[in-house]
Amino acid sequence: MLFDLTHPGDGVILQEPVYHPFFLAVTNSGCQIINNGLKLINGKYIMDYNGLEDIFKPQFEFLSDSNRVKTIIFCNPHNPVGRSWDKEEIVRMGEIVIGNGGIVISDEIHCEILFKKQKHIPFATISKEFEQNCIICMSPSKTFNLAGLEISTIIIPNKKIRDNFINTRTG
Numbered sequence: 254m255l256f257d258l259t260h261p262g263d264g265v266i267l268q269e270p271v272y273h274p275f276f277l278a279v280t281n282s283g284c285q286i287i288n289n290g291l292k293l294i295n296g297k298y299i300m301d302y303n304g305l306e307d308i309f310k311p312q313f314e315f316l317s318d319s320n321r322v323k324t325i326i327f328c329n330p331h332n333p334v335g336r337s338w339d340k341e342e343i344v345r346m347g348e349i350v351i352g353n354g355g356i357v358i359s360d361e362i363h364c365e366i367l368f369k370k371q372k373h374i375p376f377a378t379i380s381k382e383f384e385q386n387c388i389i390c391m392s393p394s395k396t397f398n399l400a401g402l403e404i405s406t407i408i409i410p411n412k413k414i415r416d417n418f419i420n421t422r423t424g
């Protein structure tokens with residue numbers, strides 16, 4: 254199970270192309286990858302918001318009646334396409350996922366590796382609702398070149414989700 258938020262057979266959204274271990278995180282949990290692929294428009298990658306909305310429709314073809322799409326693994330900045338998503342993009346994606354009862358797992362590990370004109374927008378800072386429906390993944394490994402030490406940090410502002418996460422890890 255992925256943090257006990259999902260159960261085998263549930264759908265987890267990825268936005269390909271994306272950091273390949275995300276795929277293993279989903280399948281090792283017995284969940285199904287639901288790809289909402291990024292779109293390349295005029296040399297710029299963007300998210301497919303219509304595709305995202307479609308995924309939450311009840312008739313979504315990959316899932317049985319008892320399984321649901323529960324979460325998205327959002328990559329910001331996105332590895333490998335290099336987009337640091339702007340506020341409007343994050344809001345649009347988050348509103349679709351949270352509005353449909355989902356949780357956003359936001360991998361922000363590359364947040365300090367930006368061009369000077371860019372500014373990282375942490376998912377949890379958008380609104381109280383976003384903060385209470387997200388799991389933030391961070392690590393000093395990229396910024397300080399410490400890969401391999403397995404020293405990531407998971408930030409879960411919502412107590413219920415946090416307790417759930419702790420119980421799943423230790424129980």
Ligand SMILES: Cc1ncc(COP(=O)(O)O)c(C=O)c1O
Nearest residue numbers: 272328332360362392394400401
């Ligand atoms: C988006 C993303 N998340 C997580 C990781 C894992 O980081 P680490 O190498 O510190 O385990 C990477 C590594 O490339 C990554 O690109």
